Amino acid sequence: MRSRTAAFALGLIAALTLSGCGEPDFTEAEKAMIASLSLSALPPLPADPTNRYADLPAAAAFGATLFFEQRLSRDGNVSCATCHIIDRQFQDDRPLAIGVATTNRRTMPLAGVARSPWFFWDGRKDSLWSQALGPLEDAREHAGNRTAYAHFIEKEFADRYERIFGPLPDLSGLPENAGPLGTEAEKAAWKGMRGEQRASIDRVFANLGKAIAAFERSIVHEPTRFDRFADAVAAGRDPEGEAAFSDEEIQGLKLFIGKANCVTCHNGPRFTDDHFHNTGVPAVKELPEDSGRETAVAQVAADPFNCLGAFRDGGEEACGELRFMVKSGDALKRAYKTPSLRGAATRPPYMHSGQIATLDDVMDHYNTVPASTRGTTELHPLGLSERERAALIAFLKTLAE
Amino acid sequence: METHLTAIWRYAAAALVVVLIAAGGMMAMHGSSAPPADLDLSRSKATEKGVFLASVEPEAGSFKQGELHSWVLTVKKPDGTPVEDATIAVDGGMPDHNHGLPTSPQATAHLGEGRYRVEGVKFNMGGWWVLRFAISSPAGDDEAVFNLTL
Numbered sequence: 001m002r003s004r005t006a007a008f009a010l011g012l013i014a015a016l017t018l019s020g021c022g023e024p025d026f027t028e029a030e031k032a033m034i035a036s037l038s039l040s041a042l043p044p045l046p047a048d049p050t051n052r053y054a055d056l057p058a059a060a061a062f063g064a065t066l067f068f069e070q071r072l073s074r075d076g077n078v079s080c081a082t083c084h085i086i087d088r089q090f091q092d093d094r095p096l097a098i099g100v101a102t103t104n105r106r107t108m109p110l111a112g113v114a115r116s117p118w119f120f121w122d123g124r125k126d127s128l129w130s131q132a133l134g135p136l137e138d139a140r141e142h143a144g145n146r147t148a149y150a151h152f153i154e155k156e157f158a159d160r161y162e163r164i165f166g167p168l169p170d171l172s173g174l175p176e177n178a179g180p181l182g183t184e185a186e187k188a189a190w191k192g193m194r195g196e197q198r199a200s201i202d203r204v205f206a207n208l209g210k211a212i213a214a215f216e217r218s219i220v221h222e223p224t225r226f227d228r229f230a231d232a233v234a235a236g237r238d239p240e241g242e243a244a245f246s247d248e249e250i251q252g253l254k255l256f257i258g259k260a261n262c263v264t265c266h267n268g269p270r271f272t273d274d275h276f277h278n279t280g281v282p283a284v285k286e287l288p289e290d291s292g293r294e295t296a297v298a299q300v301a302a303d304p305f306n307c308l309g310a311f312r313d314g315g316e317e318a319c320g321e322l323r324f325m326v327k328s329g330d331a332l333k334r335a336y337k338t339p340s341l342r343g344a345a346t347r348p349p350y351m352h353s354g355q356i357a358t359l360d361d362v363m364d365h366y367n368t369v370p371a372s373t374r375g376t377t378e379l380h381p382l383g384l385s386e387r388e389r390a391a392l393i394a395f396l397k398t399l400a401e
Numbered sequence: 402m403e404t405h406l407t408a409i410w411r412y413a414a415a416a417l418v419v420v421l422i423a424a425g426g427m428m429a430m431h432g433s434s435a436p437p438a439d440l441d442l443s444r445s446k447a448t449e450k451g452v453f454l455a456s457v458e459p460e461a462g463s464f465k466q467g468e469l470h471s472w473v474l475t476v477k478k479p480d481g482t483p484v485e486d487a488t489i490a491v492d493g494g495m496p497d498h499n500h501g502l503p504t505s506p507q508a509t510a511h512l513g514e515g516r517y518r519v520e521g522v523k524f525n526m527g528g529w530w531v532l533r534f535a536i537s538s539p540a541g542d543d544e545a546v547f548n549l550t551l
C-alpha cells in the first residue's frame with residue numbers, strides 16, 4: 001500500500017519532468033496550496049494580551065523612538081536599527097550580527113515578527129516585548145544595563161514614558177549602572193539594591209520592551225510578485241503582466257510544494273511553521289558550542305520576563321506556547337526556527353549563523369544533506385538536477401520582488 | 402503492555418519511513434505525506450485492548466494548522482458508563498516524518514461525564530498526524546490512537 005503510493009508519486013514526478021512543466025495547469029490540491037501561501041491568506045494580526053500597550057499608538061511611536069535610539073547602549077553607538085536596518089528588511093546582510101561586539105547569530109528580518117510564537121533563532125523568548133529586552137543587556141549587542149536605561153529614560157523621555165506607563169519610580173540613590181546580566185561590578189550593584197527597587201527597575205525595563213514591541217507590530221510583509229500570481233491562480237484568472245510566471249518559475253513553485261517538500265516546513269503565508277528543526281546546518285568552528293532549541297527551552301522557562309512571570313499583562317491563558325512547550329528530547333538538538341522565505345533571495349547569507357553564502361549553496365545543502373554535528377538532521381537528500389535547482393531559486397526570487 | 406504496543410507502533414512507523422525512503426530516494430524533507438488510503442480516521446473507537454470507548458473532538462469544533470488549540474477526550478466503559486477518574490497522558494506525531502508533536506499537550510481538566518480537556522495541541526505542518534492517549538483508571542490501563550490528516 002505504501003509502495004503503491006510511492007510508485008504513484010514517482011510516476012507523477014516522471015510525468016512532470018517529461019512534460020517540461022511549462023504550463024500553469026495546477027491540480028486543485030496545488031491551487032489550494034498556492035492560495036494558502038499568499039499574503040491574502042494571512043489573518044488579521046492577533047491582539048497580544050500579554051502587552052496591554054501593544055496597540056496603543058503612543059506606545060508604538062515611543063517604541064519607534066527607542067528602536068532608533070543609539071544612546072540605549074553602553075558605547076552610545078548601538079540601537080536596534082544598527083542590525084535591524086530599516087531599508088534592508090530590518091536585517092544587516094552579515095553572517096553574524098555586530099553590536100558592541102560580534103554575536104553568535106545572524107540578524108533576523110522583522111517583517112511579520114509580531115506573529116511569531118517564539119523569538120530568536122532558538123526561541124529563547126516567548127513574546128515580542130520580552131525579546132526586545134534580550135539585546136539591550138547582551139554584552140555583545142547594546143551591552144547596557146537596567147538601571148542605566150531607567151536613568152536615561154528619566155533624563156530624556158520622562159514625559160513620554162509617564163504618559164503611557166504612569167509615574168517612573170524614584171530613582172534617586174540607585175546605582176548608575178546595575179543589572180543581573182552585566183559586568184561583575186554591575187551585578188554586585190544590582191544585588192546591593194533592595195528587592196522592591198529591583199522590581200521597580202524591572203518594571204521600567206519591561207515597559208521599554210512593550211513600547212518597542214508595539215512599534216514592531218507595524219512591520220509587515222509587502223505583497224510580492226508571487227502573491228499577485230497566487231491570487232490570480234486562486235481566483236481562476238490568468239496572471240497578467242509582471243504577475244505572470246515564467247516556465248522556470250512555475251517549475252520552481254511546483255517543486256517547492258511538491259517533490260522538494262519545502263512547503264512541509266515553509267508553510268502558510270509567512271512561509272514558516274514557526275517551529276524548530278535540525279537541518280544539519282554545519283557548526284561554525286570559531287563559535288562556542290551551539291545546541292539551538294535544546295539550550296533555549298531552559299532559558300525561556302527560567303526567564304523572569306516570560307509569559308508566566310510577573311510582567312505579563314492579562315491572564316495566564318495567553319501562555320499556552322510556554323506552558324505546553326516541549327522541554328526535552330533529541331529533536332531539540334541543534335534545532336532552529338524555520339525562517340520565512342519572503343525576501344530571502346535578496347538577503348544572503350543564510351542560516352542561523354550565516355553559514356551558507358548563496359541560494360545556490362543552500363541548494364547544495366539540501367541536495368547533499370550533511371550529517372548534523374549534534375542530534376539528527378530531519379532532511380533527506382533532494383537529488384535535484386541543475387535545472388531543478390535553478391527553478392527553485394527562480395521561484396524564491398518571486399518572493400522578493 | 403502499553404510499552405509493548407508503543408514499540409510495535411514505533412517499529413511500524415519506522416518501517417514505513419524506510420520503505421518510503423527506499424522507494425522514493427529523491428523525495429526529500431520527510432518524503433511524501435500522503436497517508437495510507439485505508440487510514441482509520443474515526444474519532445470514536447474502542448481503545449487498543451477494549452478497556453474503554455474513547456472519542457475526541459476539537460473543543461472549538463475545528464482547528465487551524467499552526468494554531469495552539471484544545472481537544473476534548475471522552476472516556477467511557479464499554480457499557481457506556483463515563484470514566485470519571487482517569488489519568489491521561491498525550492503523545493503523538495507524524496509517522497511519515499518520524500517526528501513527534503511540536504508541543505507537549507496535557508489533560509488539564511475533567512469536565513464531567515468522562516470528558517477531559519486536552520490543552521496545548523498544535524499541528525505545524527500538513528500530512529498524516531497521530532494523537533495517542535494513554536488512559537489509566539481503576540477500570541484498567543489502555544491506549545487510544547487517533548489518526549488525523551491535514
Ligand SMILES: [Cu+2]
Nearest residue numbers: 495498500526
Ligand atoms: Cu512532519
